[in-house]
Amino acid sequence: MDFLTIIGIVMGFGLLGASIAGGGGFGLFIDVPSMMIVGGGTIAVFLMNFTIPDLKALMPVFLRTFMFKLATPAEEITRVVEYATLARKEGLLALESRLKEVDDVFMAKGIQLVIDGFPSEVVRDIMELEAEWQGQRHAIGKKMMDQLGGYAPAFGMIGTLVGLIQMLAALDDPASIGGGMAVALLTTLYGAMAANMMFLPLSGKLEIRAKEEALLRALMIEGIVAIQSGDGPQLIKEKLKTFLAPSARQSIAA
Template identity: 60%
Template sequence: MDLNTIIGGALAFILVLGAMAIGPGGVMVFVHIPSMIIVFGGTIAVIMVAFPVSDLKPIMKVMMVSALRKTSTPTEQIDRIVEFANLARKEGLLALETKLQTVEDPFFGKGIQLVIDGFSADTVRDIMELEAEWEDSRHGTGRKIVDQLGAFMPAFGMIGTLVGLVQMLQDLSDPNGIGLGMATALLTTLYGAMGANMVFIPVAGKLEMVAKTNQQLRKLMIEGVVAIQSGEKPQLIKEKLKGFLSPPMRALVDAES
């Protein structure tokens, strides 16, 4: 679980809502149903136009990935690969099956299963690279949806502002009409800015970082599994995989050794 995402997101809302609460009228002054309909309803509608329903169904799961997904670190993955390499070198590739149930990552587990099944190193690499490519493509669609939500929401805030101004200018002699128009004009802009800058844009950025980390791990796993299949020495595999790490992380791996 990524506590930075949860704490940062919660803190942003607490600060903004707290500032609203201590001002004149409290938080309820900022609750305006017509503005919500324009911003949130309009954003959902155009997202349905832009993407097929099959891509939209898992969108909440995609967003939760940024806060709740737990991934292994490169150093942890190197340790696991070296452990499997030692076992394969001592007892043979079929002995890896006894450790397969301890593997939590389906991608790494599939690679080890391919090795156990006796596929060649080239075949294992091809299958795993294709799997990684399709996985990144699927996740990329989710990131694109979140990114578009961050773009559409301020746009509908601006649309709501224009609607409110038109309502206000219809009859400047009616104080109630002026108040309704101004509320719609200002609050739609506020809702659009809050939704985009406090939720969707940060989440899209976090998903991008998660994707880059995941790609690095996938490449590391592919090289490690292929090296195991090829029967390379565990220490050589470890040195090769350290090339995926930054200098401080390489020093950490050496210290653990």
């Protein structure tokens, strides 16, 4: 679980809530028409922009920013070197006994290709294509969050215009001016909060996740192709250490 994402959301809304509570209470900031404009409008145009399969993937994409566990490059290098050592001692077919331990579908597929005897060039092509498609799926998830982050403040502005029109149309009735002003101001607030405290930060987190996963995928491809090519464990380790920052390379055991 990514505690930084949770801490950020709780801290952001907590500090805002404390400021609101200390300045007059939450009742002043609750307006149903404003919520309908921002929430309903954002959802409506979001449905127009994406397909049904994209919508089904929205919740997994959202949860990916919280419930996401990815091995570190150092851990993957250690694992690849273990596989290389096993293949060097007992042959490539011995890797089949380790497939049950592999919980990463991408890594398991690469090992299976090696066991099946595909040439290293074919293994590389298949895995690179798989990595590319995974990257595109992650890009769609990020785009969904970006779109939500753009729609929410846009409907906040639309709500502001609606409120101003209502207010100007009722200048001869001072009692109704307050309602129009509330819609005008609160829709902007709701849209800005949704975009800048939820959707855009989550989009940024998804982009970081995608880059981390792309790095691991590239590392796995190089490691598995090297095993298929018959490279020794020490050579594979030195080759894969180039994926690490110089300061992190010492963490790989000799």
